Amino acid sequence: MNQTRQHDAEVLRLYVLGPLKAVRHQEQIKLGPLRQQAVLLPLVLRPGRTVAPEEVLDGVWGEAVPASGIALVRTYVSRLRLILGRDMIGRRAAGYYIRLDPGQVDLSVFEQHVIEARELRRHGQWSASATAWRKALELWQGPPLPGIPGPFAESQRHRLTEMHLSALEECWNTEITLGLHAELLVELSAAVRDHPLQENLTRLLMLASYRSGRQADAIAAFERTRRQLAEELGVQPALSLQQLYNHIRSGNPT
CATH class of the missing domain: 1.25.40.10 (Tetratricopeptide repeat domain)
Known part of the structure; x- marks a missing residue:
């Protein structure tokens, strides 16, 4: 990773456990129109993995894909590169990917806390497990991905909402076991x-x-x-x- 790319990667944070947000140097970055955010979303939720343009089209427009769809995706990606840093979104033969470590996306951090909470509970460390659950839940900033259009965003809203509710239930089960x-x-x-x-x-x-x-x-x-x-x-x-x-x-x- 070259120096510019490393600098961008180190300071950029993406948030999906609430409104989709990008933050650099503790300042929120404007990601542009909601449809442009919808193009970014599958990249953020699959950091490092290649997402085909056709997959983006289906996820953003569903069955109403415009004739200029591929060109629109290219335009949105170009704009997102200007916003996030030119080297943050890469291109492979099969499609686009975003250069992010898992720790730069709040969902990945949440999932790590969940793994830790379950492992602590499995070893009978109930109090430490409850603390890990609360750390996970503190990352949520409201209903996920409000306003972002397309069937992919809708499916992710449902998935993330169910994930949140499941974590809440496991947290409360743990705390009830502790007598709270x-x-x-x-x-x-x-x-x-x-x-x-x-x-x-x-x-x-x-x-x-x-x-x-x-x-x-x-x-x-x-x-x-x-x-x-x-x-x-x-x-x-x-x-x-x-x-x-x-x-x-x-x-x-x-």
């Missing part, structure tokens, strides 16, 4: 409001409520979820959630 029940009530209540059909979130809220001495709140959480599942999906809660509800109603330890 009352401390989680506000977060869990908000999560259940936002995702009323996610039974595992209801389970966590029921556990935290009951173990905080709020039996009535735990019962109410179950009944809200049961009602919403019946109204929206026509199903009953999972057997495991019903069993937890029966334990709580009976005042049994959980």
Whole structure:
């Protein structure tokens, strides 16, 4: 890597756990129109890997690819090179790639924290695992990739949202194991409001409520979820959630 390229790579940071952002020298770089950002997105999410122009076209325009699509991709890439640094986006015979180390993209940092949290939990280091989960979750800056057009961005929004929710659940499971029940009530209540059909979130809220001495709140959480599942999906809660509800109603330890 030549000196200019190394300098660019060392100072550039890309963020996808929220709005798509590029930061250099602690200053945000304007990435241009949303469609131009959509062209950049697959490169950022696959650092070092080659992305074919046709793949970019399908991901940005879907079935409405314009006749000048390949030329548009070239134009957007040229503009992004001017914005990010001429050597940051490379060209191979098969397509384009971005010269980034994994640590320069917040998603990669998040994934490393998740690996660490799970490994610590596997070794019974629950407190350290909870700390690693919180480090991972602190990287999130809101709903991912708002406003970026195209089917690729839409699929990544869904994937990242599910990844975030999964990490939250694992974090809360870890913290409940540590006895942090009352401390989680506000977060869990908000999560259940936002995702009323996610039974595992209801389970966590029921556990935290009951173990905080709020039996009535735990019962109410179950009944809200049961009602919403019946109204929206026509199903009953999972057997495991019903069993937890029966334990709580009976005042049994959980």
